[in-house]
Each structure stands twice: as C-alpha cells, then as structure tokens.
Amino acid sequence: MKKNLLLLSFSLLTFATVSAQDNSKKDDKKDASDAVIEHNTYNKWTVEAVAGQSKGTKPYSTGYYSSNPDKVLGSFNFNSFGLGVRYMFSPKFGLKLDGVYEKFENNEKTDSKPFETQQLRFGIQGVINAARLFNIEEQIGRLGLLIHGGFSYARFTPKLDSGIDPDLNQVGESGGVSNVDRTENNLGVMFGVSPEFRVTKRISIIGDFTTVANFRQHFAWDGHYSKQDNNLAGQLVSGSIGLTYSFGSEDLHGDWAIIEDKRLDEIDELDKRIGDLESMMNDADKDGVPDYLDVENNSIAGVAVDTKGRMVDINKNGIPDELESFLQTNYATKETVTQAAASAxxxxxxxxxxxxxxxxxxxxxxxxxxxxxxxxxxxxxxxxxxxxxxxxxxxxxxxxxxxxxxxxxxxxxxxxxxxxxxxxxxxxxxxxxxxxxxxxxxxxxxxxxxxxxxxxxxxxxx
Structure with a gap:
C-alpha cells in the first residue's frame, strides 16, 4: 500500500509539474502579472497531491517519543503523502475528500526506544474559501487561503518487528500494555488551514497545517496497546506542501476566478438609466423644453416657444412673434409689421x-x-x-x-x-x-x- 501511494503521488506531482510548464509557456504570451480574470463561471473541481511530515503528539509509552525533548526544533523528514479532490458548491463553500499515508518512527538523534508504526487516514471535510468569504481576492492577487474541517477515519498498524520492548508495562498513565498483532480503526475530527499561491491559470502551490483529534484510540503512537478499558486521547499534527490542479471549462483556477455579482450589474444599469435621464432633461437653450423634446435647441432666450422648443412664428415671416411684437410696439408706423421691420x-x-x-x-x-x-x-x-x-x-x-x-x-x-x-x-x-x-x-x-x-x-x- 505504501509503495503504491508513493508511486501515485509521484506520478500526479510529475503530471502537475509538466502541465505547469506547458501552461507557463502559454501565459508568457500574455502579461505575467495578470493575476485576475473576470468570469461568470468558475472551475469547481480541484485535485491535489501533497507531501510533508506528520507527528503524533500524544499518547506515547514511557521511553518513547518522536522528537528530541531537549530541543525546540526537531529534524524534518517527509513521512506523509496524500492525495485529495475538492468540489466547490459555490465560490465560497465546498467539500473535500482526501487520503494520507503516514509513517511514525523514533528519531535516531534522540534517546527514544526504537519503534515504527504506520497509518492510512481518510478525511471528509467542508472547505471555506476565506479570501472570497472576506471579499479580499482581488487585493491579494495570486495568494489564497482555504479553511477546512470535518471527520477522519484512520487504520493504524504497529510493526511488531521494529524493536518494541515486550516487557514494557506502562503507556503514560494508562496502565499496562501489550503488543497486539492487529490493525485499529479510529474515528476523529480534524481542522486545518491551507495557504495557496497560484503559479499558472490552473496550477497552484498549496501548503497545509492540520490537527486531528481521535474519538477513541487504544494504541499509543509507538505501537503499544492499552490493556485498560478507557480510551487514549490520540492527537496528531501534520504539515505538508504540494500542488493543486483545477479542471473544468474555464481557463482560470476556480479559487481565483472573479464571480460577477448580478446585483452590481443591476445597480450599474440603474445608474446608467439615471444618467441618461439627466442628459435627456438638459435644456441647452434655457427655453423650458428638455433637449430630448427640443427640435430647435438654439432658440433666443426669452422668446416664446411651443411644446417642441420652436420659437413661435404664427405668420411664418421668419421673425419670431416676440421680436415682431417688440418691433411693432416700439417702431411701427401705420404700415404693416413687415414693412416696419424692413424700413424703420x-x-x-x-x-x-x-x-x-x-x-x-x-x-x-x-x-x-x-x-x-x-x-x-x-x-x-x-x-x-x-x-x-x-x-x-x-x-x-x-x-x-x-x-x-x-x-x-x-x-x-x-x-x-x-x-x-x-x-x-x-x-x-x-x-x-x-x-x-x-x-x-x-x-x-x-x-x-x-x-x-x-x-x-x-x-x-x-
């Protein structure tokens, strides 16, 4: 099982790396800093392959531990490999299924007694795209952050040929222990955070920090079995790094595609309509008739106009009646108005x-x-x-x-x-x-x- 998982992880990582190189060549034709592209839809499926280090924090039998108790920072070695698939029901919320192979053993640089155990762990978790939840995806560009939590199921198997002392009689304060040739099934809850960095439109680098707490556990992480009826409080922490690949009909990774809000479109449309109404209500020649109804928007200020903004000229002599009346009142003789306009x-x-x-x-x-x-x-x-x-x-x-x-x-x-x-x-x-x-x-x-x-x-x- 371990060899198969390692081979599958290596294959997926190789495929993702080659895909990233191909996509990078295509992206080079465009602006490399173009981190955000607007889409009405988004890719909902994502697969990931990760590798990292897992440590059982407790319980351990007396004389067994995975890190050096005299040092703050211990050595790092890859002892966990995982594959996962995620589906986003909406831009903010989704579901993740993953499987992880983990191997626990004593650190050779410590004084711990030798041990070796292994675990195959599966998880089903809800996922929150925190960048979208807080509406900061445009501000942080290629960065992203996922929060996940849910339930885990694990099959834990000690290796009895790993040097376990058969005469050990204590697991912390849990009482007597014995070596049992069996595999234990454990259920637990898990919670983690996963920062991301988008490399190409579909591929990103992902880190993950996860903690697991088991409901029930009878084996210590060093492989000894508790004889007492009470369950051990098993806890595990894991850190990993890997690649994700988003697939679907869209070009851009689903975690970064900007989803247009239809409500904003409606607001923009209303703003446009209001702007159009304001333009229509302009009155360039100040004759009291809006421009959209005014067929003569160059009328003389103060001269009477009709409902279409035309200067009133009832006798069609080319002189607006207001001016004609003014001329008649101030300059008319006994002749006609037309004669007055032409002479006096x-x-x-x-x-x-x-x-x-x-x-x-x-x-x-x-x-x-x-x-x-x-x-x-x-x-x-x-x-x-x-x-x-x-x-x-x-x-x-x-x-x-x-x-x-x-x-x-x-x-x-x-x-x-x-x-x-x-x-x-x-x-x-x-x-x-x-x-x-x-x-x-x-x-x-x-x-x-x-x-x-x-x-x-x-x-x-x-």
Missing amino acids: NEEMIKRLINEGYVTTYFDTNKTKPTNVSTEGIDFMLTYLRNNPSASIDIIGNADEIGKTEYNNNLANKRAESVKAILVKAGINPNRLNVVSKGEDTSVDKDSDGARKLVRRVTFKVK
Whole structure:
C-alpha cells in the first residue's frame, strides 16, 4: 500500500509539474502579472497531491517519543503523502475528500526506544474559501487561503518487528500494555488551514497545517496497546506542501476566478438609466423644453416657444412673434409689421443678426446644417432679398474637439456650405463673404451641450 501511494503521488506531482510548464509557456504570451480574470463561471473541481511530515503528539509509552525533548526544533523528514479532490458548491463553500499515508518512527538523534508504526487516514471535510468569504481576492492577487474541517477515519498498524520492548508495562498513565498483532480503526475530527499561491491559470502551490483529534484510540503512537478499558486521547499534527490542479471549462483556477455579482450589474444599469435621464432633461437653450423634446435647441432666450422648443412664428415671416411684437410696439408706423421691420426697424434687425441671434447649427464633424436649424439660413435669404444692396459675412465656427488645423478647415467648410445654399437660392455670390473663425473657446469643451452651441455659422451685415 505504501509503495503504491508513493508511486501515485509521484506520478500526479510529475503530471502537475509538466502541465505547469506547458501552461507557463502559454501565459508568457500574455502579461505575467495578470493575476485576475473576470468570469461568470468558475472551475469547481480541484485535485491535489501533497507531501510533508506528520507527528503524533500524544499518547506515547514511557521511553518513547518522536522528537528530541531537549530541543525546540526537531529534524524534518517527509513521512506523509496524500492525495485529495475538492468540489466547490459555490465560490465560497465546498467539500473535500482526501487520503494520507503516514509513517511514525523514533528519531535516531534522540534517546527514544526504537519503534515504527504506520497509518492510512481518510478525511471528509467542508472547505471555506476565506479570501472570497472576506471579499479580499482581488487585493491579494495570486495568494489564497482555504479553511477546512470535518471527520477522519484512520487504520493504524504497529510493526511488531521494529524493536518494541515486550516487557514494557506502562503507556503514560494508562496502565499496562501489550503488543497486539492487529490493525485499529479510529474515528476523529480534524481542522486545518491551507495557504495557496497560484503559479499558472490552473496550477497552484498549496501548503497545509492540520490537527486531528481521535474519538477513541487504544494504541499509543509507538505501537503499544492499552490493556485498560478507557480510551487514549490520540492527537496528531501534520504539515505538508504540494500542488493543486483545477479542471473544468474555464481557463482560470476556480479559487481565483472573479464571480460577477448580478446585483452590481443591476445597480450599474440603474445608474446608467439615471444618467441618461439627466442628459435627456438638459435644456441647452434655457427655453423650458428638455433637449430630448427640443427640435430647435438654439432658440433666443426669452422668446416664446411651443411644446417642441420652436420659437413661435404664427405668420411664418421668419421673425419670431416676440421680436415682431417688440418691433411693432416700439417702431411701427401705420404700415404693416413687415414693412416696419424692413424700413424703420432695419437697424434693429441688423443688430440682431450681427449679435448672433440668427444662427445655423451643425452636428459633430459635419458640414451640412441640421434639419432644425435651416431657419437661420431662410431668415438671411429673406433679409438679403428685402435688402438687395446689403452684403454679409458668413462666419464658420467649430468646437475644440480635434486638432486646431482640422477645426479651422472644418469651420471654413461650414461657411462655404451655407454660402452654396444661398447662391443656389438666387443670391449673388459677390454679396457673400466666407470667414472662418476656427475653434470657439468660449464654452466648456468637456460639455456636450455647450459644444453644440459653438458648432455653428453666424452672419454679419456689412
């Protein structure tokens, strides 16, 4: 049995090492420090192979002990070899089954009487991924920590040809002893911690520290059998190191895969919706109509608009009714309002144009006016037809996004585009002068709403 377990342990360790080398070559193509990859699922199965040292702490017969009582630290030798398999029901909790071969014998550097015993121990334990339990897996990167505990079953066998004194008559304070050619079955409880370090996506180095307390035990660890009816209080400690291999459909070891919390996704989605609502409720031209309903988001401040944000112009003469009323009240004669706007109020109209109230807007990186802003061009067409001696500057602007040279050229193209429209409408091109002002730096370039206001063409009457 011992030789078979040793051979199986060596085979599994060799396989894990070769796999680690192969995976390391693949990982070298990527960033070696990439310790965490996000996954919605994780590998649930893990196998492990370990080797280490086990010591029975008590009981021992008089004259027998496994370490030198005169030294704090004793010598270390591998006397235990184990194989295990673990299944994680969830990212935090799982179940582990393992088997360990252990050999106990006297230390040759001590004065202990010679003895040799062996034990085959099996365990079934619950496992807690402590890193996940405390939500620190991202902070500790490749490190990990497992806590495990459960029940053990062991078959303990003394070797009677190991030099045991047949005349020994005491096991601690338990009474008389005798050598018995038999194997004892023991049940106990066990608890341990296992620190981990991930080497590749599927392979990790694991250490383990475990203590076992048996419910009932009649053999001392040196192999002598108690004649009394009372049970001995058997205790065992074990330390080991080895390799684990995680297998499944995912690339990353199940102990390190980050599981996305669906509740966080829902919170992010709600945050996005709230952000969208806030953007929709913006009112760039301050006319009381949110941008998502405003089809004319460049209306003049203080001018009445309809439910879609359009400046009210009932008679369709190109002059908003608010301005038309102002002109009528302050400058009208007995003639019609249109005549007043064309004669007595010519300076007022010219001022409104030169101050930028008549504007045409453009989408990002576009030279064609937006559908809702062609009314500015229509207004200028009416003005030029009513004032055949007037000429104008067509002034192109752009926002600050992009290179300055490109934006200067874009502003010029926007002005040329408006000029072409007016020329096709019958205006003499000699009356139209294209001017590029390039980037307009008067607004916050990080604000989408503000940038809309400077992607425009304005006019200036000469």
